[in-house]
Amino acid sequence: MSSNKTSKSMSKSGSEVLKQEDVVLAVLIADSFSIRFAPVTDSKPKALLPLVNRPMIDYALESLLLSGVQKTFVYCVAHADQIRQYLKESKWMRSVSPMSIEVISQSPDDCRSLGDSLRDIDGKSLIRGDFILMSADVISNVQLIPILEEHREKRKTDKGIVMTHIFKKSFPGHRSRSAEEELVLAINPTNGRILNYQQTTNLKKLSFPLEMFKEHGLVDLRYDLVDTHISICSPVVLPLFSDNFDYQTWGDFVRGILINEEILNNTIYYHQLEGSYAAHVSNVPMYDAVSKDVIQRWAFPLVPDLNRSETTPRHTLSRHNVYKQPGVTLAKESVLERDVAVGENSKIGERTFVTQSVIGSRCTIGNDVYINNAYIWDDVNIKNNCHIEVALIADGVVLNEGVKIGRGCVIGPGVVLAAGTKIPDNTRLMAHPPKCDNDFETSDEEDDKVAKPFSADSVAYVYQRPVEEDSDAESLIDELWGLDIDEDSESEEDEDEDEADNDEDEEHEEEVDVGDLPEDMNARSFYNEVLESLQRGYEEKIKGDNLVLEINSSKYAYNVTMKEVNMLVIKAMLSLPSVMTKKAATGTNEDWVALRPILQHFLPVMRNYLKNNQSMLDSLEALEEFGVHNSHFVKSICKVLHFLYGEDVLSEDAILEWYTNPPNDPSALKTIRKTVEPFITWLEEAEEESSEESD
Amino acid sequence: MEYQAVIMAAGRGSRMTDLTHDRPKCLLPICNRPMIWFSLKMLENAGFEDVIVVIHEQFRAEVAAIPSKYGLNIKLDIACLPKNEDFGTADSLRLVKDRIKTDVLVISCDLVCDIPLHNVFDLHRTHQSSVTALFSQSSPEVMSTAVPGPKTKFKQERDLVGLDLQTPRLVFLVSEADLTSENEEELSIRKSVMKHFPQISVQGNLLDAHLYVIKKWVCDYIAENRSFTMLKGEVLPHLVRKQFIKTQRKKNEKELPNADVSVVSLNTTNRDICSFLVDVEEEEKIRSYSVWNDHRGDLRGPYQDHNIRCFAYVAKEGFCLRANSLSNYCELNRQVIKRWNTMFPDEEITPPVSKAQVGTDCLIGETSQLSDKCSIKHSVIGQGCNIGEKVRITNCIIMDNVTIMKETTLQGSILMDNSVIENSCDLKDCIVGHTVHSNCKSTNEVLVDADRLLEI
Numbered sequence A: 001m002s003s004n005k006t007s008k009s010m011s012k013s014g015s016e017v018l019k020q021e022d023v024v025l026a027v028l029i030a031d032s033f034s035i036r037f038a039p040v041t042d043s044k045p046k047a048l049l050p051l052v053n054r055p056m057i058d059y060a061l062e063s064l065l066l067s068g069v070q071k072t073f074v075y076c077v078a079h080a081d082q083i084r085q086y087l088k089e090s091k092w093m094r095s096v097s098p099m100s101i102e103v104i105s106q107s108p109d110d111c112r113s114l115g116d117s118l119r120d121i122d123g124k125s126l127i128r129g130d131f132i133l134m135s136a137d138v139i140s141n142v143q144l145i146p147i148l149e150e151h152r153e154k155r156k157t158d159k160g161i162v163m164t165h166i167f168k169k170s171f172p173g174h175r176s177r178s179a180e181e182e183l184v185l186a187i188n189p190t191n192g193r194i195l196n197y198q199q200t201t202n203l204k205k206l207s208f209p210l211e212m213f214k215e216h217g218l219v220d221l222r223y224d225l226v227d228t229h230i231s232i233c234s235p236v237v238l239p240l241f242s243d244n245f246d247y248q249t250w251g252d253f254v255r256g257i258l259i260n261e262e263i264l265n266n267t268i269y270y271h272q273l274e275g276s277y278a279a280h281v282s283n284v285p286m287y288d289a290v291s292k293d294v295i296q297r298w299a300f301p302l303v304p305d306l307n308r309s310e311t312t313p314r315h316t317l318s319r320h321n322v323y324k325q326p327g328v329t330l331a332k333e334s335v336l337e338r339d340v341a342v343g344e345n346s347k348i349g350e351r352t353f354v355t356q357s358v359i360g361s362r363c364t365i366g367n368d369v370y371i372n373n374a375y376i377w378d379d380v381n382i383k384n385n386c387h388i389e390v391a392l393i394a395d396g397v398v399l400n401e402g403v404k405i406g407r408g409c410v411i412g413p414g415v416v417l418a419a420g421t422k423i424p425d426n427t428r429l430m431a432h433p434p435k436c437d438n439d440f441e442t443s444d445e446e447d448d449k450v451a452k453p454f455s456a457d458s459v460a461y462v463y464q465r466p467v468e469e470d471s472d473a474e475s476l477i478d479e480l481w482g483l484d485i486d487e488d489s490e491s492e493e494d495e496d497e498d499e500a501d502n503d504e505d506e507e508h509e510e511e512v513d514v515g516d517l518p519e520d521m522n523a524r525s526f527y528n529e530v531l532e533s534l535q536r537g538y539e540e541k542i543k544g545d546n547l548v549l550e551i552n553s554s555k556y557a558y559n560v561t562m563k564e565v566n567m568l569v570i571k572a573m574l575s576l577p578s579v580m581t582k583k584a585a586t587g588t589n590e591d592w593v594a595l596r597p598i599l600q601h602f603l604p605v606m607r608n609y610l611k612n613n614q615s616m617l618d619s620l621e622a623l624e625e626f627g628v629h630n631s632h633f634v635k636s637i638c639k640v641l642h643f644l645y646g647e648d649v650l651s652e653d654a655i656l657e658w659y660t661n662p663p664n665d666p667s668a669l670k671t672i673r674k675t676v677e678p679f680i681t682w683l684e685e686a687e688e689e690s691s692e693e694s695d
Numbered sequence B: 001m002e003y004q005a006v007i008m009a010a011g012r013g014s015r016m017t018d019l020t021h022d023r024p025k026c027l028l029p030i031c032n033r034p035m036i037w038f039s040l041k042m043l044e045n046a047g048f049e050d051v052i053v054v055i056h057e058q059f060r061a062e063v064a065a066i067p068s069k070y071g072l073n074i075k076l077d078i079a080c081l082p083k084n085e086d087f088g089t090a091d092s093l094r095l096v097k098d099r100i101k102t103d104v105l106v107i108s109c110d111l112v113c114d115i116p117l118h119n120v121f122d123l124h125r126t127h128q129s130s131v132t133a134l135f136s137q138s139s140p141e142v143m144s145t146a147v148p149g150p151k152t153k154f155k156q157e158r159d160l161v162g163l164d165l166q167t168p169r170l171v172f173l174v175s176e177a178d179l180t181s182e183n184e185e186e187l188s189i190r191k192s193v194m195k196h197f198p199q200i201s202v203q204g205n206l207l208d209a210h211l212y213v214i215k216k217w218v219c220d221y222i223a224e225n226r227s228f229t230m231l232k233g234e235v236l237p238h239l240v241r242k243q244f245i246k247t248q249r250k251k252n253e254k255e256l257p258n259a260d261v262s263v264v265s266l267n268t269t270n271r272d273i274c275s276f277l278v279d280v281e282e283e284e285k286i287r288s289y290s291v292w293n294d295h296r297g298d299l300r301g302p303y304q305d306h307n308i309r310c311f312a313y314v315a316k317e318g319f320c321l322r323a324n325s326l327s328n329y330c331e332l333n334r335q336v337i338k339r340w341n342t343m344f345p346d347e348e349i350t351p352p353v354s355k356a357q358v359g360t361d362c363l364i365g366e367t368s369q370l371s372d373k374c375s376i377k378h379s380v381i382g383q384g385c386n387i388g389e390k391v392r393i394t395n396c397i398i399m400d401n402v403t404i405m406k407e408t409t410l411q412g413s414i415l416m417d418n419s420v421i422e423n424s425c426d427l428k429d430c431i432v433g434h435t436v437h438s439n440c441k442s443t444n445e446v447l448v449d450a451d452r453l454l455e456i
Helices: A002-012 A056-066 A080-089 A114-123 A144-157 A210-215 A237-243 A250-259 A284-295 A444-451 A471-479 A486-501 A504-510 A521-539 A544-558 A562-581 A589-601 A603-609 A613-629 A631-646 A652-660 A667-694 B035-045 B057-064 B066-070 B089-095 B117-126 B140-144 B176-181 B191-196 B216-224 B231-242 B249-265 B280-289 B326-343 B450-455
Strands: A025-029 A071-076 A100-105 A131-135 A138-140 A161-169 A183-188 A193-199 A205-209 A218-222 A225-233 A267-272 A278-280 A316-318 A322-324 A340-342 A353-355 A370-376 A387-393 A409-411 A428-430 B003-008 B050-056 B075-081 B103-108 B111-113 B131-137 B159-164 B170-175 B186-190 B199-203 B206-214 B310-315 B320-322 B375-377 B392-394 B409-411 B426-428 B441-443
Touching (some): A025 A114, A056 A080, A071 A114, A161 A278, A193 A250, A205 B191, A225 A250, A225 A278, A237 A250, A250 A267, A544 A562, A562 A589, A589 A603, A589 A631, A613 A652, A631 A667, B003 B035, B003 B089, B035 B066, B089 B231, B103 B216, B117 B310, B159 B206, B170 B176, B170 B231, B186 B191
Parallel strands (some): A025 A071, A161 A267, B131 B310, B409 B426
Antiparallel strands (some): A205 B186, B103 B206, B131 B206, B159 B170, B159 B199
């Protein structure tokens, strides 16, 4: 229906009928497929969250319009109806709008990533020419047409160009760098081609293939770039996504293109912004940084006092970047120090101090309130003597007298906090109890404990982020909001430097000694991966079959031999107790007590790998090597053998054959072979007996 | 005297053994001058009045005679290595440490270059650099020339040089050979290094001129640390890595009061590199009082507060080549003839009067005799040579006292001193060191005396 409207508007406006190739097209993805803003985004799409009193999608559309885009497809997933509704009522959908907009919505079940949405767009075959791909949470004042032209110009010399991605220079430590989107690019400085792309958030060391340096005499390694989430795409990008179902994110796409470069001859270029602004609101700290940039006018003309929106009135600007919408009431002795924006009809009480903050519309703020670095949305009621520092407070929150909110808190919509409540740092609160349907691990008692943490009068529940695969690193970064992280990073650097001081031989010391780990890096990383899978598998009680699948996929990823798989899996299992408890084996009975349930759990895995005699011999070899390097383990080796024999994982023949073969390491003779001697004799006797019986 | 100069001339030329069995590399002729003459000339042009030359003792007299023979004013201070002993460049520097009083320029005798040295010194001075190295964007044509002698898989030695884009700091230095010998397929860089230097330009096609300006304290450090043998292979990468360490000042202060005593009395082999730094505090003070900064983008002080700093001067233009392999040696001969007039305007060469067809880019020794009907192109001919009729010489290096009889064709070959080519030979890409009999046809061969071969 909307498309009808837009086509009408096109003809009405009298513009000549254009071929689609000539129209400058943009695709705006109005979903970030992440839960960085939860619980705020539980009820409201991220694109409609206010940034300096204006929905984020407005900034994105405004910047597209300013750079001369003629048609935009807005692709919505989560809360698509709200976005559709908003756009319908906004100026964007009116017939006078110079940019036509078409809303495409898809249910969140069918579309879980950027890749899915682009595949969907490809399926609808809406786009035939070059297009601009942008996320709705991008704030930018970039003129995109020249970059589009540049992209087309490059195609004349390089037919394989699929994408020009836009980066902004921002040195390490700058606030506009998102800690979770750190990246390193290797580019060819003569033509701007991207040669290598790495996300570096959790890395300490970066590795680049030597091939790349040989092939291109000159390579620039850039750590000072920030991904703006704006790219100029050739039409071939869409089918590329369709052909590769494993491309979920932009990073997957780039890596895939670079890996298949020789086969498909596709290339990606980079464009570095000079003098213009672009930033991606990827998480709450970035929301903070971008809001400040808007207030401090870096994103001009996207500033509060040049607001072209019709729904929200313009701010007036006074000195020290203080913006006020009409109807703001300031009581006596209240101070708006600097970098503050206040929405319409908000009231600020006596002696209240506000600095570097945004206050939404219709807010009531009492007397003697301290607000520093806070983002307060619409209809918030803050009573006297509250203290807020570095926090995000969503719509309709009520803070009663004397509430103190710790640094880095996110208060979800509708939360009511009783008088005198103190919220610890980095808490996320929401107004309704957490849904338990997918949180299988939260038990009822736990819910009762955390549901109303502060007082009976509050309507507030602690939001717990669901466990994600790589959550530890990410949540950590989120928690850093508002904390003074400089010292941390500084000290980390010192460590690094000290490390650099030591000569490089000592690098492997962190690893648990599990015997002679293969020199070959592949096997080493395979081992680490297996260890991780097993640990998780044990902690989360994952079924053996799934673990086998996981291990097999790692096997292919690192290209290790079957023998190595057998040996390393066994070694990983044996080292699991010490890895999990971070204690070395003690040499007492406790080792076996810790190890037994683990082996019990992994029986199906072992049965899968140890099917024939050779594989059993491999595993015994691994057992022995492990014993040689962990002298305390020797005590338990008999028990392990007995257990595995009893469970039919290891056959009698294999054990006896292993025992008759000389060990690889002569020192094993004395220790391990000796300890297992009684078991072997027992085995032999048992065999004789059984053979006698059968006779 | 701000700088001293050291020429490392004790190299054996291990990559061109066919030419260097009877004389050191530094005395091999390039355009009829011994190789070392070019280094001496360069230093003289740069204003040096004396130079320390490190050489094996048996060649002392020969080298000492060079300045007077070719009219150079520079004074040689010759340091001798015992005969038949191999000394690395760092070892050699250790040998002459007592003669080094200031910052020092170290060059290798096989360098021919017309890049103005004052640029390198300026960079060194401005940044109080610990080590400054000269790199040149090598000319690609060098790679493609045919090499005389047996065909070998020719591998140009390359380094991966990481340079900061904002400042000419050397961020890392790895030789490709090292990486491939360790079977590494990846180059790894610490993230903390990238934090300090977020824009690194990695250049794989730079030529390391083996020209280093080294601070006095670094020389002391090298002298103390006996484990170093080579400047390029060990010392430089080591220093580049040490740039990122934090200076442990407290330790320093403790040592300072009796520093003079400790140097003598203590076993100094394990002294920390930072304890060699001089005037650190003063320099840090100056840095902290100054508003100047060498980079932008973070709040760190100038030079990221590093006290050890390595810089690279990358010459965009100018000629620079090292005669460290056979192919480079040949190429150097060809290139230097072409550029002779611009590189050495004060050294005129007078070609002998003859009616032979001598093409451009040729250099012929004054005492050589050419017959009327021979043709010579792109070649160098030494002193006292005798070239017969209908001889065609293309792309050759002919050393002194060579006799070539009539109707011979020579192409791309090197003829060593006193060799004789008889009638009607046809040699292509050969190295000749003795008499070649009539009607010999060879390609890509080494024709030297049999007893010499035995020696090898």
